[in-house]
Amino acid sequence: MNLLHRRICRSDAWATRMHGEVLPWVCRTVPLDGDVLEIGPGYGVTTRWLAEKGGRLTAVEVDPDLAAGVRAGLGDRVDVHTGDGAALPFPDESFDTVVCFTMLHHVPSPEQQDQLFAEAARVLRPGGVFAGLDSRLNLRFRLIHIGDTMTVVDPDGLPDRLSAAGLAGIEVDTVPRAFRFRATR
Template sequence: MSKDRNDLPPSRPPWPRYGVDAPAFPAVLAVAGTACWLAARRWRPGRTGATAAVTGTVLLANTGIYLHTTLHGKLRIWRRELDLADLKGDERLLDLGCGRGAVLVEAAKRLPRGQAVGVDLWSAKDQSGNRPDVTLANAAAAGVADRVEVRTADMTALPFADASFDVVTSALAIHNIPSPEERYRAVDEAMRVLRPGGQLIVADFWPMARKYAAHLGRGTLRGLGPGYWYGGPWLGVTLFHAVKG
């Protein structure tokens, strides 16, 4: 005798999928690399053909490194950095530019008695398939939907009271703000909503991270290594960590 569909246990949700950062960039790298290789086959065996082959190899290698970082490398590094943050499990954490939840969900796993709040403007240019329902679906797939909240908000004008979070994180988001003044405003807003003793943990390209530290006049900077290269060391990511006094 067959069971009614409503009596069957729910199917296991799919694993979280966090998309690709700035998807147009690796697409352009891949197309350019492929075009160079096709040109090299036409021009071989001369110097021009060799140059095109080398250029194509470099571009395709950069594409592979980029995709590894955005799909795997950054996730491993954020797991490590969140472990180093020594969370107690009852904190309230805010993730700026949360996207599809790569950092937000990993943080929520460490907050069984706390809450992880993500804010974003949901630009698909900055991350493929970037929508709040996708972020919530990823939280559900990871089993942390009960402690995750997402809001549509501008990180330069956060809709939260002063000193309302224990930790503020951000991964490759603040640099997307067009003007330096507004980027500094986002950093100031992050500090405003932190409680005294709270941690600000920001991963961004190294020139930006250095400017955030200089603007606040505090904090430490640490390169995150090849696992967080978006193609090569020239697009390497630095961690900026500051504690609110």
């Protein structure tokens, strides 16, 4: 991530907005009290919020430095693994819920995003929920990502992609700058 992007993602303002508005909106109907996997926690802003929800929380972060930061910041409240969301290091049917927030656009290609969706479905128990949020393309979003990986997910095409990964009951809701999704195995 570029310097501006890193600054935003580590800011108190970002954490306040995520904890107060965004995550409650995204997770309104998402069970967070069982075995929960977060893919791509980044700096851990969303992980801190999830850790307060009562579930047994596991996180997978591809960047070793970011994974170490989440591990150091949350201690034994979360089981942090360094790994790729498109190749999860867990057995089939390990989690009740899988979530990812504002990270799909950092996955380098649509094919790798699809593999991440398939992996989320694989590690979910039957009836489990895969949910998340990502940004929609706009000028501000593009400017924040100058020099970053930015593979924008089209929310209109997401239901077909999630269905192809083996998920059902797919819901996608959009607002001007973002979209949330929810699907079940």
